[in-house]
Amino acid sequence: MDISLIVVQAFNALFYASILFLISSGLSLIYGIMRILNLSHGALYMVGAYVTYTVVILWLGLDWFSMILGYLASILVVGGLGILVERILLKPLYGKSHDLQLLLTFALILILDDVVKMIWGPEYRAFPKLPGFSIPVGDFQVPIYFIFTVLLGFSVAIVLHLFFTRTTVGKMIRAMTYSPEVASALGINTDRLFALSFGLGAALAGLAGGVAVPLYTASPGMGTEVIVLSFAVIVIGGMGSIKGALLGSLIVGFSRVFMVMLFPVMEIALIYIIMALILLVKPTGLFGMEMRERR
Amino acid sequence: MRRDAELYSLILLLGVLAVAPLFSTQYTVRLLTVGLLYGLAAVGFNLLYGYTGLLSFGHAMFWSAGAYGLSIGLVRLGLDPLQSIGLAFLLTLVVALATGYLSLRHTEIYFAMLTLAFAQLIYALIIKLRDVTGGDEGIYGIPRPMGLGEYYYLVLAIVASLVLLAWWIVRTPLGLGFQAVRDNSSRAASVGLDVSRVRLVSYVISALYLSVAGMLYAPLNRAITPDIAFWTFSAIIVIMTIIGGVRRVAGAFIGGLIFIFININAMRFTEFWQLILGLILAILVYLAPEGVSGIVEKVVRRVRG
Amino acid sequence: MSGAEEVLVAEDLHKWFGKLHAVDGVSFRLRRGEVLSIVGPNGAGKTTLLNLISGVVKPDAGRVFLRRSGELVDITGRPPHEVTRLGLGRSFQIPNIFDGLTVEENILISLLTRTGRTGVVRRGYRDFPELEEELSEIIETFGLGEVRGRLGSELSHGMRKKLDIAVSFALRPMVLLLDEPTSGLTQGEKRDMVGLIKGLRGGEYSFIIVEHDLDVVREVSDSLIVMHEGRVLAHDEPEKVLQMSEVISAYLGGYHEAIR
Numbered sequence: 001m002d003i004s005l006i007v008v009q010a011f012n013a014l015f016y017a018s019i020l021f022l023i024s025s026g027l028s029l030i031y032g033i034m035r036i037l038n039l040s041h042g043a044l045y046m047v048g049a050y051v052t053y054t055v056v057i058l059w060l061g062l063d064w065f066s067m068i069l070g071y072l073a074s075i076l077v078v079g080g081l082g083i084l085v086e087r088i089l090l091k092p093l094y095g096k097s098h099d100l101q102l103l104l105t106f107a108l109i110l111i112l113d114d115v116v117k118m119i120w121g122p123e124y125r126a127f128p129k130l131p132g133f134s135i136p137v138g139d140f141q142v143p144i145y146f147i148f149t150v151l152l153g154f155s156v157a158i159v160l161h162l163f164f165t166r167t168t169v170g171k172m173i174r175a176m177t178y179s180p181e182v183a184s185a186l187g188i189n190t191d192r193l194f195a196l197s198f199g200l201g202a203a204l205a206g207l208a209g210g211v212a213v214p215l216y217t218a219s220p221g222m223g224t225e226v227i228v229l230s231f232a233v234i235v236i237g238g239m240g241s242i243k244g245a246l247l248g249s250l251i252v253g254f255s256r257v258f259m260v261m262l263f264p265v266m267e268i269a270l271i272y273i274i275m276a277l278i279l280l281v282k283p284t285g286l287f288g289m290e291m292r293e294r295r
Numbered sequence: 296m297r298r299d300a301e302l303y304s305l306i307l308l309l310g311v312l313a314v315a316p317l318f319s320t321q322y323t324v325r326l327l328t329v330g331l332l333y334g335l336a337a338v339g340f341n342l343l344y345g346y347t348g349l350l351s352f353g354h355a356m357f358w359s360a361g362a363y364g365l366s367i368g369l370v371r372l373g374l375d376p377l378q379s380i381g382l383a384f385l386l387t388l389v390v391a392l393a394t395g396y397l398s399l400r401h402t403e404i405y406f407a408m409l410t411l412a413f414a415q416l417i418y419a420l421i422i423k424l425r426d427v428t429g430g431d432e433g434i435y436g437i438p439r440p441m442g443l444g445e446y447y448y449l450v451l452a453i454v455a456s457l458v459l460l461a462w463w464i465v466r467t468p469l470g471l472g473f474q475a476v477r478d479n480s481s482r483a484a485s486v487g488l489d490v491s492r493v494r495l496v497s498y499v500i501s502a503l504y505l506s507v508a509g510m511l512y513a514p515l516n517r518a519i520t521p522d523i524a525f526w527t528f529s530a531i532i533v534i535m536t537i538i539g540g541v542r543r544v545a546g547a548f549i550g551g552l553i554f555i556f557i558n559i560n561a562m563r564f565t566e567f568w569q570l571i572l573g574l575i576l577a578i579l580v581y582l583a584p585e586g587v588s589g590i591v592e593k594v595v596r597r598v599r600g
Numbered sequence: 601m602s603g604a605e606e607v608l609v610a611e612d613l614h615k616w617f618g619k620l621h622a623v624d625g626v627s628f629r630l631r632r633g634e635v636l637s638i639v640g641p642n643g644a645g646k647t648t649l650l651n652l653i654s655g656v657v658k659p660d661a662g663r664v665f666l667r668r669s670g671e672l673v674d675i676t677g678r679p680p681h682e683v684t685r686l687g688l689g690r691s692f693q694i695p696n697i698f699d700g701l702t703v704e705e706n707i708l709i710s711l712l713t714r715t716g717r718t719g720v721v722r723r724g725y726r727d728f729p730e731l732e733e734e735l736s737e738i739i740e741t742f743g744l745g746e747v748r749g750r751l752g753s754e755l756s757h758g759m760r761k762k763l764d765i766a767v768s769f770a771l772r773p774m775v776l777l778l779d780e781p782t783s784g785l786t787q788g789e790k791r792d793m794v795g796l797i798k799g800l801r802g803g804e805y806s807f808i809i810v811e812h813d814l815d816v817v818r819e820v821s822d823s824l825i826v827m828h829e830g831r832v833l834a835h836d837e838p839e840k841v842l843q844m845s846e847v848i849s850a851y852l853g854g855y856h857e858a859i860r
Contacts, residue, residue: 463721463724464721466725467720467721467722467723467724467725468717468718468719468720468725469718469721471701471705471708471709471725472709472712474698474701474705475698475701475709477700478699478700478701478752479696479697481656481696482692482767483698484681484684485654485656485680485681485696486684486709486713486767486771487681487684487685487714487771488681488709488713489681490681493718
């Protein structure tokens with residue numbers, strides 16, 4: 001096989017993995033701290049995509065500066081939305097059955113999908129082209145936007161890592177992930193951390209949407225497929241682990257892109273087969289620890 | 296006393312459904328048929344969820360196994376109806392045993408996510424195995440052996456017997472075992488119940504219910520598309536059940552019928568029917584987590600004093 | 601007592617949790633009809649020992665044998681439901697019952713598993729007249745008559761405790777493990793519980809009881825094990841053990857203070 005094709009596909013896979021990482025790290029964070037499986041995480045990603053689209057295409061015009069503003073807008077809007085959802089909708093459900101939380105986040109998908117349809121209409125919203133130029137690799141082109149996204153993804157991974165290992169708030173959050181009882185015994189204000197975590201997780205989903213929209217286009221319901229892939233990512237990597245989300249994203253990204261090339265029939269199926277195999281060998285995922293459900 | 300009340304309300308409801316077509320248009324009969332099948336699906340799902348305590352987010356795969364198994368047999372392979380039904384059951388059993396074996400090692404959220412992932416695997420296969428499943432376009436020209444009016448009564452007869460069977464199962468030692476595992480699985484093991492076996496039995500029975508609903512759905516519609524395998528359909532099965540109420544067989548059944556009712560009316564009102572559905576669901580989560588049957592029971596208890 | 605055959609034998613059981621040697625070489629023999637009590641401070645490994653015997657936790661080393669139709673059968677590492685079916689029942693420190701089921705249904709489950717009817721679908725679970733009779737007897741014995749129709753979640757702590765033991769007793773186990781049967785009970789309830797245990801003992805049933813209250817221990821036990829840091833410190837008749845100077849001075853004195 002042509003080596004330049006492999007290089008291009010590798011960038012493709014890295015791009016895809018970066019976006020998956022941004023989504024699933026937030027999902028994993030929320031699960032790790034709050035033990036809530038946020039089904040609406042894909043819908044938050046969708047809102048992020050529409051916000052960046054609006055800022056860049058409808059308001060400012062396509063250039064790098066407006067892209068950055070678009071990302072910031074997505075982070076703020078979706079992060080704020082996340083905090084509102086946590087404070088107003090989820091808080092009354094703490095201490096009740098997990099199923100109710102799951103249902104509520106599903107209701108949010110239905111609501112957000114239609115709200116997006118009301119505001120932006122049902123049609124697909126596409127970027128005319130990617131921001132920036134492309135680098136030729138053999139007979140193919142690698143858009144600079146791919147490289148930018150990959151760098152962004154890795155920077156976020158590093159920032160998250162530093163946040164959780166170096167800052168007080170980050171350490172508190174990790175303490176909660178390990179043992180909520182100990183954390184509250186230490187006098188950590190779990191209430192505020194819950195809001196913060198959900199907001200942060202949502203903001204990451206919003207950023208993912210903003211980063212993805214130039215390539216994948218925005219449409220109502222765009223979150224419903226990606227959410228399931230993110231589940232696969234965090235199950236493979238281990239729920240609640242940022243490292244796991246990174247490795248899981250890379251596994252899913254690469255296996256998907258190269259399966260499309262080699263054996264298209266098994267494209268998505270392979271991801272779930274990998275997931276099943278990993279769970280057979282290591283039920284908590286690659287970097288997962290034993291986590292007790294919170295009652 | 297309360298048990299009999301549940302049986303009587305089920306019989307009453309089925310009786311109403313038996314005469315309903317006499318006062319309905321073709322369109323409504325069609326909707327009622329779908330409502331019956333949704334009700335059946337909810338009852339089957341609830342054996343696993345409400346009675347055994349396992350929340351599956353992938354039950355669309357069993358509905359699809361039934362619908363696709365039957366349609367592939369009838370349309371692609373040219374089998375006769377009986378053979379096609381056999382094929383559909385076989386497919387369902389294979390899917391249920393394989394996914395059950397793998398996912399039942401976990402409970403709660405992990406179980407929900409695993410079933411979701413396996414269902415998406417089935418969905419991916421349906422999309423990709425174009426020659427067999429028709430891919431995105433699905434399968435057309437599925438024969439229905441009779442007119443819509445007669446088909447309704449066939450469906451009603453099958454659904455009625457299976458719903459009553461479910462009512463019975465939860466009153467047998469097997470069903471009591473389901474509930475014991477739901478309430479406290481470690482205690483269930485310490486009184487001698489083989490918890491993993493109980494869970495697998497419940498999972499497979501539940502899958503078969505969904506499969507029958509899917510098998511009856513394909514000829515009704517005369518065509519099937521991969522939508523019925525996508526995870527959002529699994530979520531709808533969960534929602535219908537919760538709307539109706541998970542503590543009773545009758546609750547889940549009513550949930551299926553109510554869901555169709557809400558859905559159609561919301562659709563008639565506005566193109567943003569999903570929003571309405573989402574709001575109703577959210578309201579139920581806060582105000583009536585025990586569902587419509589829970590509300591009815593409360594009211595009845597209050598009236599009786 | 602000493603002439604009766606052994607029904608349960610534990611041989612050199614070990615369990616580590618990380619670096620903690622929770623159970624460190626415990627061996628004992630339980631004879632038919634014997635009531636063996638285990639005392640020791642919190643963290644001595646008592647509950648872990650029960651978990652090793654009942655199959656909830658697998659031992660890292662050692663064996664457990666249970667008498668089964670005349671022979672001692674190795675039950676080490678078998679899953680809990682199998683151990684139960686072989687004739688070993690247990691109750692729990694924190695009452696462990698089925699909250700969504702009624703008192704009657706809680707006990708019925710044991711009767712159904714014991715009689716091998718768990719998979720039955722041809723009859724309703726209330727359609728076994730012979731079980732109904734036994735059910736009423738057990739409810740009578742355990743003083744649960746007034747609450748027989750209530751859900752597990754609606755019971756008081758004392759009632760839950762009784763129901764927990766009733767559920768295990770309904771299995772008619774050869775050996776019954778009771779984990780702190782009197783903890784959290786009022787004085788009156790404690791008296792009832794002691795009466796209940798004394799009523800059940802003798803004859804074919806054997807008991808292993810983990811208990812903090814030494815008065816209860818004196819009253820119901822035939823023999824007593826003192827555990828400390830995973831090891832058996834003493835094992836003999838209760839009065840002898842409680843008078844052993846080393847036990848008193850090295851350990852029980854302080855322990856006695858600690859539990860007051």
